[in-house]
Structures are given as C-alpha cells and as structure tokens.
Amino acid sequence: MKxxxxxxxxxxxxxxxxxxGKSIGFVPTMGALHDGHGSLMRAAARRCDSVVVSIFVNxxxxxxxxxxxxxxxxxxxxxxxxxxxxxxxxxMPTAEAVYPEGHDTKIRVGRIGEVLEGAVRPGHFSGVxxxxxxxxxxxxxxxxxxxxxxxxxxxxxxxxxxxxNFPVKIVVSPTVREKDGxxxxxxxxxxxxxxRKTAGVLFKAxxxxxxxxxxxxxxxxxxxxxxxxxxxxxxxxxxxYAVVANLETLEEVSEIKERVVxxxxxxxxxxxxxxxxxxxx
Ligand code: PAF
Numbered sequence: 001m002k003x004x005x006x007x008x009x010x011x012x013x014x015x016x017x018x019x020x021g022k023s024i025g026f027v028p029t030m031g032a033l034h035d036g037h038g039s040l041m042r043a044a045a046r047r048c049d050s051v052v053v054s055i056f057v058n059x060x061x062x063x064x065x066x067x068x069x070x071x072x073x074x075x076x077x078x079x080x081x082x083x084x085x086x087x088x089x090x091x092m093p094t095a096e097a098v099y100p101e102g103h104d105t106k107i108r109v110g111r112i113g114e115v116l117e118g119a120v121r122p123g124h125f126s127g128v129x130x131x132x133x134x135x136x137x138x139x140x141x142x143x144x145x146x147x148x149x150x151x152x153x154x155x156x157x158x159x160x161x162x163x164x165n166f167p168v169k170i171v172v173s174p175t176v177r178e179k180d181g182x183x184x185x186x187x188x189x190x191x192x193x194x195x196r197k198t199a200g201v202l203f204k205a206x207x208x209x210x211x212x213x214x215x216x217x218x219x220x221x222x223x224x225x226x227x228x229x230x231x232x233x234x235x236x237x238x239x240x241y242a243v244v245a246n247l248e249t250l251e252e253v254s255e256i257k258e259r260v261v262x263x264x265x266x267x268x269x270x271x272x273x274x275x276x277x278x279x280x281x
Pocket of ligand 1: 030
C-alpha cells in the first residue's frame with residue numbers, strides 16, 4: 001500500500017491509473033477507522049480495480065465549540081487496517097495543503113444542510129461538501145463510498161454530486177453495528193464503560209419506532225413519542241432530536257404514507273451520537 005501525503009503525487013497516481021484504464025474507488029474518512037470503514041473499503045474493492053482511502057480530519061466541518069482538537073487520531077492503527085484490507089493508496093494530506101493560505105472558496109449547501117444536524121451544527125455541511133468536492137477533484141474517483149450511518153451527509157453529498165455534475169457514482173453502504181445494535185462510529189471510543197452500555201438505547205429506540213410503524217401506526221408524532229419515551233428511560237441520555245422525516249428532503253412528516261427515515265441525535269455524557277433507520281410502512 002502506498003501512503004501519499006502530497007496532493008500533486010495523489011493526482012499523478014490517479015492519472016496513471018486512469019491511463020491504464022483502471023477504475024478508482026474512493027473511501028473518504030477522518031480516520032480513527034473501524035469496521036464500518038472496513039466494510040466501505042471491501043465494497044470499494046469488490047467494485048473497483050483500485051481503491052484510495054483518504055484520512056483527513058477536516059477543520060471546516062467542526063464548529064468553534066466542537067471536538068476538532070480532541071477528535072481521535074490514530075494514524076498507525078488506521079494504516080494497519082488499510083493494509084489488512086489491501087487498499088492501494090492511503091492519502092493523508094495536511095490541513096495546509098488542503099486549505100492553503102488565502103483559501104476562500106466554500107460550497108453553500110441549501111435547505112438540506114440547514115435542518116437536523118445542520119441546525120445543531122451550523123456550517124457543518126458546507127465544510128463537508130467543500131472538502132468532499134476538493135477530494136473528488138484530487139482523486140477523481142469513478143465511485144465514492146459513504147456510510148449510511150451519516151444519513152444526512154449522504155443526502156448532501158448525493159445532491160452536491162448531482163448539482164455540480166461530478167462524474168462520480170455515489171454508493172451508500174449499510175450501517176455496521178455492534179452486537180447490541182450501536183452503530184460503529186469513531187466517537188464511540190469517547191464513551192466510558194457505563195456510557196457504552198447506555199448507548200445501545202439509540203438502536204432500541206429506532207427499532208421501537210419501526211415496530212410501531214409495522215403495527216400500523218401512521219401518526220409520525222406517536223412514533224416519535226415512542227422513540228423518545230424509550231430513550232428517556234436512560235437518565236444519562238439527552239435527546240437532541242428524534243424525528244420521522246422524508247427520505248430525500250429530511251423535512252419532518254406528520255403522516256407516514258411512504259418510506260420515511262427515523263433519525264436520532266442523542267448525547268450520552270459528553271459524547272454526541274447519531275443514528276437512523278429507513279422504514280417502509
Ligand atoms: O464522514 C466523514 O468521515 C467525513 O464527514 C468526510 C465525508 C470524510 C468529510 O470530511
């Protein structure tokens with residue numbers, strides 16, 4: 001596996017692949033890799049001739065009071081995981097290379113970036129869209145892989161790719177879960193042993209919501225209340241949002257007439273966790 005830090009070298013390697021007629025799969029990450037990322041890498045390897053994984057903790061998607069400084073960084077283990085998954089390139093650009101002095105261009109994401117995560121984390125999706133666009137331009141992949149765990153991010157990236165005509169196919173892979181259903185996330189490592197037990201409540205709540213819809217409940221408020229009540233049983237959990245939303249616009253629905261997505265953001269201690277579940281009535 002090649003480790004590339006320079007943008008120029010990354011572009012040269014990708015140009016070479018394209019000249020040889022080889023397709024490029026791309027898995028953009030912020031590192032602290034786990035098996036959720038592993039599953040994206042395997043999906044990319046199955047579909048493409050070569051795979052590039054990027055690790056870049058993107059400062060522009062963190063708000064001033066968020067966890068940019070303490071976001072987990074674990075370059076050695078990350079490189080080992082990429083090697084085990086037989087990745088071709090690990091691309092690790094520096095912040096100075098991605099955002100050189102004077103960098104002043106940002107992608108403004110519309111309404112889709114302002115609801116839910118975007119309302120709690122203003123500017124977050126502009127940062128995500130901007131860095132994904134920069135990385136797409138450097139790697140120029142044929143196919144890029146994102147995890148469904150960050151559901152709103154997948155909607156934003158799909159929209160941006162379509163609106164800006166990036167010649168990239170976006171593949172969204174299912175969320176990988178621990179035994180108790182907790183969605184794998186780099187931030188799970190912040191949870192204490194006690195908090196880790198509590199964190200299983202997110203998936204339980206999503207399943208409760210799905211169960212209610214399966215039983216014929218069509219009132220979104222009743223489904224939302226069922227999820228909320230279950231989470232409230234855990235004193236250490238603080239709900240930021242629990243919603244039943246349209247799959248594409250992420251606007252909350254009042255009546256469940258077609259496929260919807262249940263979305264949760266819950267704080268357990270100092271750690272903020274998100275999860276989601278698309279459900280067909
Ligand atoms: O999902 C992530 O890890 C990040 O938001 C991404 C897509 C790599 C952009 O920084």
